[in-house]
Amino acid sequence: MRNEYTPVEVEVKIPVCSLEDTIKRLEQDGFCLAGTCREEDVYYNSAHYDLREHDKALRIRRVTDLDTGKTRAEFNCKGPKLDQVSVSRMELEMHLETPEILERILEELTFLPVPCAVRKTRFTYTRGRVTVAVDRVEGLGNYLELEIIGQGEEQRPACLKEIEAVMKELGYEQKDTIRTSYLSMLQKKEEGEVQKK
Template sequence: MIEVEVKLPVADLDLIRGKLLKTGFQETAFIEERDTYFDNPQGDIRANGEALRVRETKDHLTGKSRAQINFKGKKLDARTMTREELETGVEDGAVCRNILQMIGYMPADPEVIKDRTMLQKEYVTACLDNVHGLGGFLELEILARSEEEKDAALGRIENILNSLGYQISDTLRTSYLSMLQNRK
């Protein structure tokens, strides 16, 4: 699948949440995500603009937890975070991290921790993220199956951004991990 995604910093997550709800989005989850990113000893994954991570998610409302491993390919355009993404659930995030380390992958520092409110409208996911050490962000995502769907999805996302008072030029192409590392 191709994940068509934009990310932008926002000062007031509650204000954006209210605007999204008024346009028909519905809250679907309030979770904590802990992401550990990995690279090989040569640093090839990151150098190629790709990402390998283990994500552990805890639902703030139910207390239930789950884990998954993700691989994100290179960004597919110069304006957004759009890229091919592969992911699958794993039984135990700690064991998955240990396996990756035992076969030579190295965890990146720091771990990325965020509280995320997820909203959905049709096939569009909006994520309101409070990233520990960085602050508030809005991510808009649509999963596309083809290049044609990717272009249509980006148009849909641009329309939503505009309705919130933003432009595509307000978005960032930098990962939370890179932002946290650059703060040091």
Template sequence: MIEVEIKLPIDNKENVEADLKRLGFIKSSLVCEEDIYFDNDAGQIRKNGEALRVRKVTDLLANQTDVVITYKGKKMDQISMSRKELETGVADAEICTQIFESLGFRVILPKVKKTRQEYTFDQMTACIDQVQDLGDFFELEMVITEDKNKDDALGQIEKMLQRLGYSLKDTTRNSYLSMLQHVEDE
């Protein structure tokens, strides 16, 4: 699967929420996400522009928690956060962390914690994230199965972004982890 995604900081999430509603987006899940990132001792995962994480997702409405392991490949362009993403569920975040550490991976600090309100419109997902120690961010994303559809999906996202009063120039390609560490992504 390929996640075609843009992200930008926002000053007023209530205005963005109102604009999403006006454009036909429907409020869906409200979750708390806690991410633990890993790398090997040489730092190769990060140096390669990739990511490996364990994410605990708590549905705040259903009070249910799920855990997933995610691998994110290198970014596919110089504009967006688009990249290959492989994800699967696991039963226990702590045991998964112990397995990774036993295999020689180390935890990369800080942990990334955020509250995420999701909205859906057709094949597009909008997320308003309140990231601990960073502030509010807005993401638009589409999931595609073939690389050849990436430019079309990014075009749709760019048009929606413009309808919301933003442009690709307003976006960032830095991950929340990099922002918290005050470093630039590769």
């Protein structure tokens, strides 16, 4: 049950042509590099509860820090998108010591991995409470994600306004954003390639 303290991930996503130019602009605007990592996201779904149909997501993410070589895992549950202009949604997250055990639990409950895994290299920048991820996504290209984690739905409009101000600083407008997840883009791409064969 959602309450006023449920974290809400307020986020916009923008396709970009050049990672190098994007990173240079972020650094010029006072953003600091917080880390570089390699992420692999495996999403789960079930015949008895189709998460895609409900615009929800369940995933296990493995993160390798490219500076230290250390790997960690986390479990995420995302709710439906909350508006028509961003990819803001409720997000619950926990760190995993033994992701293999959770994989077995999900399998026992008939939640199975979907065919597409999302693999990307992520450069994370921060300024104040705004986090910017510059992503190189395998099979899709380069993207910019601007995010603020708000505590409760009532904070979403203010968070979105702050993100839109940062977008403007970086030379982007609302019309440049997309609302489709990396997983959905990969699935559509794969479906298109299958139809061509």
